Amino acid sequence: MDTSMSKLLNKLVKEQDGDKVSAGKIIARFEDRGFGPLLLIPSLIALLPTGAIPGVPTFCGITLFLICVQAAMGRESPWLPNKLTQQQIETDKLESAVEKAKPKVQRVEKLLRPRMTQLSQTPMKNVIAGYCAIAALCMIPLEALPFAVALPAFALCITALGMTNRDGVFIGVGSVLQLGTLYLVLTTIGVM
Template sequence: MFSNARTSQILAALASQPGERLTVRDIMGVLQDRAFALLIVLLALPNCLPMPPPIPLVCGLLLAFVAVQIIFGRSTPWLPNALLNRSIASVDVERAVARALPAFRRLERFSRPRMTFLDTPLTMRLMGVVILVMALGLLFAPPFVGQIPMGLAVCLVGLGLVERDGVVILSGLVIGAIGLMLSLGFIYAIFSGIESLF
């Protein structure tokens, strides 16, 4: 159903689901063949803004969980039943989608399938490795604002996968490299400070 749909169309379909509450299982059903890529986007979005701990930690761990499944070649994400049965109010989904749609529609004006050699099962597994590395970078990012470059990078990679746009994916990888350097610098500063104490 959504094989050629744009991100905004999938999100609009998600917001139009009937009922007062949506379970995670319902959401996964709407995402269908884009579930992995859109999960990456949804988990990265909170880190595109200054967020206090433990939000980057939780998002990083969930992203790592998703990335490992991509590496092992799963066609759809596996989530435990306890999580699949959790629900969220439909009005909250509609509000979140309404906020996100303008940004996605702006991106879609210039995003299109490009560099489609990146859209292969092998490349998807390599993307899983990259996302795993960036997820680990989120775990060790400086608090409050340090996770923003990594969050933006993961979000762009996810959007590139949804839109099958290699240029957007590569943009995310460049920003991710910068974010990783910031995270490594933060870790180095912590260990240097500890070492100086002894």
């Protein structure tokens, strides 16, 4: 199975034939590829300029949370509510986001290789998915702060790339960055 994210992103764009594509169609395209790609797409949407649109970080955070919780419970393919799967994304915006992300993804892919693979296998995969669910929920309150959603989105992107390519080093780095997200949320709400 080809797990190159740049090739998967290219294929996703090439397969679109209408003006809009549903979130459910995007997810269905990636569900056989594992937890990583399903985590990457909403993370990229939140990380790129589309994440500055009001409501997008919350939508991405909820979507990511639902995917992560199901992965943490050991499900092979995700279930999402119809309200989320029927959300429409304009094809040109999807193409633009993919085009902006591709050069960065291709550079990162040069660093990826299977190592410390136990982090991408059960039971560690389930624990990491639960940890990612917490980072995804952190996106909701961070939407109120300009550009603050970039930290959890970036951390989840790094983790997703690690999961997709079975690279435990990337999974570890993403997990450490997610700790920064938790710290940011706790200081924002005044707990720390």
